[in-house]
Amino acid sequence: LVVVSHDREFLARTVTGIVELDLAQQQIAVYDGGYESYLAEREVARRHAREAYDEYAGNLSALEDRAQMQRNWLEHGVRNARRKAKGGDADKMGRKARAESTEKQAAKARQTQRRIERLEVVEEPRKEWELRMEIAAAPRSGAVVATLSGAVVRRDAFTFGPVTAQIDWGDRILVTGPNGSGKSTLLKVLLGKLPPDEGFATLGSGVAVGEIDQARGLFEGDEPLADAFGTQVPDWPAADVRTLLAKFGLKGHHVLRSAASLSPGERTRAALALLQARGVNLLVLDEPTNHLDLPAIEQLEQAMESFTGTLLLVTHDRRMLGTMRHTRRWHMDGGGLTEE
Secondary structure, eight states: OOOOOOOHHHHHHHOSEEEEEETTTTEEEEEESOHHHHHHHHHHHHHHHHHHHHHHHHHHHHHHHHHHHHHHHHHHHHHHHHHHHHTTOOOHHHHHHHHHHHHHHHHHHHHHHHHHHHSOOOOOOOOOOOOOOOOOBOOOOOSEEEEEEEEEEEETTEEEEEEEEEEETTOEEEEEOOTTSSHHHHHHHHTTSSOOSEEEEEEOTTOOEEEEOTTOTTSOSSSBHHHHHHHHSTTSOHHHHHHHHHHTTOOHHHHTSBGGGSOHHHHHHHHHHHHHHSOBSEEEEESTTTTOOHHHHHHHHHHHHHOOSEEEEEOOOHHHHHHSOOSEEEEEETTEEEEO
């Protein structure tokens, strides 16, 4: 059985070996054992590779410094010999001693150069691309961030609600439930994107929303990504937009393509970049780990952990559910909301 997955908990529970495509080193690495063993072995391998390079680079630098010093001494001795020769130095013994000293320095310099040439070259480990993410914080909102009062939405055979709920400033809420239970509908109603057929939905004062929706719909038009992103941050110079997108692994060949032509993972990284570009105090994430690789997921978790505003997270990532700091937990089932 061969699986391709970024679900860390699934990998930890099922696999007995891992094949890693390492783009940074441009090689394939094979690890025996489960996922946790892979993480430990990979860390050891990377540390050893860095230590080996650092030792090589230190030895090379020391030998090159010694070689330069020996060349300086040699040049100084030659200049002294020439100066004394021009001055009519009659001291034969002194001339012989200086010649012997110069030859010794030349021999030392040649010996050092041979040691440099005999050093076994160790290539510097390539640094893999890392998503170094921070979520820009806006000033805090009012005490009540969002409310639902008897909210009902009807879509064909599915009925959402009635739901009554309140989100307060600083809440960190995990939302769980099976597929089709109404989780994404809940987020849309809370954010005012989907008006309820019955009841009310209200956003509080001073709420600045940062959202990654499940469909990654923010960047799906025909305009180039750089332009689509720029419309979201109109005060940003085009060069700053490109610089930020590049930090999220979206380089020149990405930003000139239409947003709709990008992969879901690329659109996810663009949405994450937008969270860093503009301040938010309500962070709403609907399956944010979909289409992200493992290093990016870990960076996202760190950014979420340090976020000081209000957080609303929908995810099926069991490891994220188990580790993410939260203050409340909602469960959706059949269109109904319960608090656990």
